[in-house]
Every structure is written in structure tokens, then in C-alpha cells.
Amino acid sequence: xxxxxxxxxxxxxxxxxxxxxxxxxxxxxxxxxxxxxxxxxxxxxxxxxxxxxxxxxxxxxxxxxxx
Amino acid sequence: xxxxxxxxxxxxxxxxxxxxxxxxxxxxxxxxxxxxxxxxxxxxxxxxxxxxxxxxxxxxxxxxxxxxxxxxxxxxxxxxxxxxxxxxxxxxxxxxxxxxxxxxxxxxxxxxxxxxxxxxxxxxxxxxxxxxxxxxxxxxxxxxxxxxxxxxxxxxxxxxxxxxxxxxxxxxxxxxxxxxxxxxxxxxxxxxxxxxxxxxxxxxxxxxxxxxxxxxxxxxxxxxxxxxxxxxxxxxxxxxxxxxxxxxxxxxxxxxxxxxxxxxxxxxxxxxxxxxxxxxxxxxxxxxxxxxxxxxxxxxxxxxxxxxxxxxxxxxxxxxxxxxxxxxxxxxxxxxxxxxxxx
Numbered sequence: 001x002x003x004x005x006x007x008x009x010x011x012x013x014x015x016x017x018x019x020x021x022x023x024x025x026x027x028x029x030x031x032x033x034x035x036x037x038x039x040x041x042x043x044x045x046x047x048x049x050x051x052x053x054x055x056x057x058x059x060x061x062x063x064x065x066x067x
Numbered sequence: 068x069x070x071x072x073x074x075x076x077x078x079x080x081x082x083x084x085x086x087x088x089x090x091x092x093x094x095x096x097x098x099x100x101x102x103x104x105x106x107x108x109x110x111x112x113x114x115x116x117x118x119x120x121x122x123x124x125x126x127x128x129x130x131x132x133x134x135x136x137x138x139x140x141x142x143x144x145x146x147x148x149x150x151x152x153x154x155x156x157x158x159x160x161x162x163x164x165x166x167x168x169x170x171x172x173x174x175x176x177x178x179x180x181x182x183x184x185x186x187x188x189x190x191x192x193x194x195x196x197x198x199x200x201x202x203x204x205x206x207x208x209x210x211x212x213x214x215x216x217x218x219x220x221x222x223x224x225x226x227x228x229x230x231x232x233x234x235x236x237x238x239x240x241x242x243x244x245x246x247x248x249x250x251x252x253x254x255x256x257x258x259x260x261x262x263x264x265x266x267x268x269x270x271x272x273x274x275x276x277x278x279x280x281x282x283x284x285x286x287x288x289x290x291x292x293x294x295x296x297x298x299x300x301x302x303x304x305x306x307x308x309x310x311x312x313x314x315x316x317x318x319x320x321x322x323x324x325x326x327x328x329x330x331x332x333x334x335x336x337x338x339x340x341x342x343x344x345x346x347x348x349x350x351x352x353x354x355x356x357x358x359x360x361x362x363x364x365x366x367x368x369x370x371x372x373x374x375x376x377x378x379x380x381x382x383x384x385x386x387x388x389x390x391x392x393x394x395x396x397x398x399x400x401x402x403x404x405x406x407x408x409x410x
Contacts (some may be wrong), residue, residue, distance in 0.1 A: 032251070064229060
């Protein structure tokens with residue numbers, strides 16, 4: 001399956017069919033990042049129920065708190 | 068020459084000539100700007116850059132709010148302070164410097180933390196709130212107040228070689244659409260652990276102030292979240308959607324304005340300060356320990372994490388309670404908490 005992560009194309013196994021799986025397996029060190037899927041911010045409690053499909057666009061955003 | 072006559076007739080000072088030449092601003096835009104009042108929360112790296120630009124541009128009034136005092140380590144990026152200011156109040160020092168820059172601007176200051184209990188007292192009647200803060204809970208208070216009272220605000224954040232800006236107006240999306248779940252303690256890196264290049268607050272503040280000018284002059288602000296990394300040559304605008312179910316701009320449930328949700332900061336009998344953050348989750352002490360930089364005597368076990376920094380001993384417990392020993396100043400304890408623990 002082809003998806004886009006922060007604008008870059010990424011081919012992932014069809015076995016990783018959920019956003020939760022993708023975040024958990026592929027992106028182990030992304031804790032604390034904002035996850036946006038196709039322009040919508042995903043809440044923590046929603047991640048498990050979301051299936052990924054070909055062409056999905058995921059943005060992983062590191063919130064910046066310094067000032 | 069015709070231009071000079073025009074500006075004098077409407078009594079706009081020649082100090083703004085170059086700004087008035089911008090087609091979208093003109094004399095009328097400058098006059099609008101000079102009638103607007105801005106509350107600036109935080110006078111650190113972002114705050115001093117923001118205040119500097121807004122005062123030079125001729126905003127009508129600016130209210131500088133910060134409880135902190137100038138330290139040597141601030142001087143590389145906090146542009147209104149010099150070596151002789153070390154130990155002085157940031158908001159008062161910034162106000163004095165800026166009065167000498169532009170006496171046409173009404174500059175006020177307050178040496179205090181902005182919290183849910185006093186935001187109304189601070190920001191009521193202002194046209195815009197500018198974010199110069201360094202922590203998420205304070206921004207959430209600003210966000211709730213802004214949506215509730217229909218006062219726009221401009222978020223800015225910096226970290227390492229990158230920055231972020233987002234303009235929030237009444238209709239949303241708001242900061243809680245972007246951060247529906249508060250990050251866990253220690254999950255968000257801070258400038259104390261990751262550092263910050265001194266060009267970053269300058270650029271971030273410049274974008275924030277440009278957004279402010281657009282809002283104050285009735286132009287359309289930027290939509291979405293601007294994120295950039297100047298070292299990595301990367302600029303992105305994340306155009307995310309408003310969440311109709313957002314607790315803040317959707318459902319108008321302003322939990323951060325509820326003083327019961329505010330972190331509890333108490334002076335203990337032994338002269339130390341205890342901070343009990345709002346929320347009930349447990350702290351991942353190993354994770355926090357792994358991210359701490361520039362601290363001494365770091366010790367961690369399953370129940371507590373201890374370290375020393377800035378001459379203070381900090382203990383974090385599993386239940387997220389924090390004790391700062393070596394100060395009886397609640398503001399200093401909160402500042403160490405925000406800088407090193409990350410919320």
C-alpha cells in the first residue's frame with residue numbers, strides 16, 4: 001500500500017492496515033507528536049479504530065512549546 | 068512630496084513612512100493599528116521580539132505580562148535585554164526599553180504569571196492576545212479565553228532550529244483542535260533539553276506579528292499551522308480542519324478557565340515548592356529522565372526521579388507531583404517545571 005508521510009511517499013505492507021499499527025510498529029519514537037490523517041487531527045482514542053487505505057496522507061507534527 | 072502632505076494632514080507620524088507605503092496598509096491601516104490594544108503574554112525570546120516589532124510599528128497599546136527575571140542565558144535570544152539587566156524584571160525592563168523606542172505607544176507591564184484566575188483581569192478589553200509563553204497549559208488558558216471572549220490570538224512556538232505559528236480566530240480551528248489530548252508529561256521536548264537557535268524566535272515572532280497586523284487591520288490571516296525548520300530548509304503549512312466536536316471551539320466547554328483544573332502550587336513548610344499538575348495520569352519517569360539535559364545528580368527509580376539544576380533539587384513522583392527544593396518562590400519552581408519537564 002502506498003501512503004504519504006509528511007509529504008514523502010512510503011510503501012508499507014498491507015499487513016499494517018491500521019493507523020495504530022503504523023504508528024506502533026513503524027514509528028516507535030513518535031510519542032508526543034500530533035497525528036493528522038488527510039487533514040484531520042486524530043485523537044489518541046481514535047487511532048485504534050482507523051484503517052489505512054492506499055493514498056492516505058499522514059502528517060506527524062512535533063508540537064513546539066518553547067518561547 | 069504629495070505623500071508627505073497627505074500623511075501630515077491625517078496626523079500620522081513620519082516614523083511610519085515605509086510601512087504606510089505598503090499598498091495594503093497605507094495611512095488608513097496605520098491609523099487603525101494605532102487605535103488597537105494588544106496583550107502580550109510572556110516576555111522571553113518570542114515576547115521581546117514581538118514587543119519590539121509591535122512597538123516600532125506603532126500599535127496603540129501593548130501590555131507586557133511576565134513574572135520572570137533576566138538571566139545571562141537569556142541574552143543570546145531575548146533581544147531587549149543587556150548584561151546590566153540581569154536580575155531585573157523582564158516585563159518592566161522591556162517596557163522601559165521600548166518607551167525610549169516609541170513614546171507614541173502606550174506601554175504597560177505586569178510582573179506576574181498569567182493563569183486562569185487572572186486572564187480576564189489581564190486580557191479583557193484587548194483586541195488581540197500574542198503568545199510569548201513557553202508552556203502548553205498557559206496556551207490552553209489563552210485559547211479558551213480567546214474563543215470564549217472572541218478575542219483572536221496568535222500562537223508561536225520554537226524548538227531547536229524550528230518554529231511554528233498559528234492564528235486562532237473565533238470560528239476555529241483552535242489550539243485544542245490541534246492538541247485535543249494534552250501530551251504526557253515529558254513527551255514534548257523543550258528548549259532546555261533540545262536547545263534553540265537564536266534566529267528561530269526572531270523569525271517566529273516576525274511571522275506572529277505579521278499575522279497580528281493582518282488581524283488588527285481586518286485582513287485575512289494565514290489558515291493552518293505554519294511549521295518551519297530553518298536548518299533543514301523546510302517550510303510547511305498544515306491546513307487541518309476544525310473539529311466540530313472540539314471541546315473548546317466546537318462545544319464551548321472552557322475547562323482551562325476553570326480554576327479547579329489549574330495546577331496546584333504550594334509552598335511547603337521546609338521552604339520548598341510542591342506542584343501538583345492537573346490530570347490523573349502517571350508520569351513515565353524513565354522517559355523524562357532520558358530526555359533531561361544539563362542537569363546534575365540524576366537518579367531514577369520506579370517511584371521517583373531526582374535531579375539538580377540551577378541550584379535547585381527537583382523530585383518528580385510517579386503521580387506527577389513535583390517538589391522543587393532550594394526556592395520558596397512559586398514562580399521560579401513553575402518555571403523550572405515548565406522548562407525541564409516539558410508542559
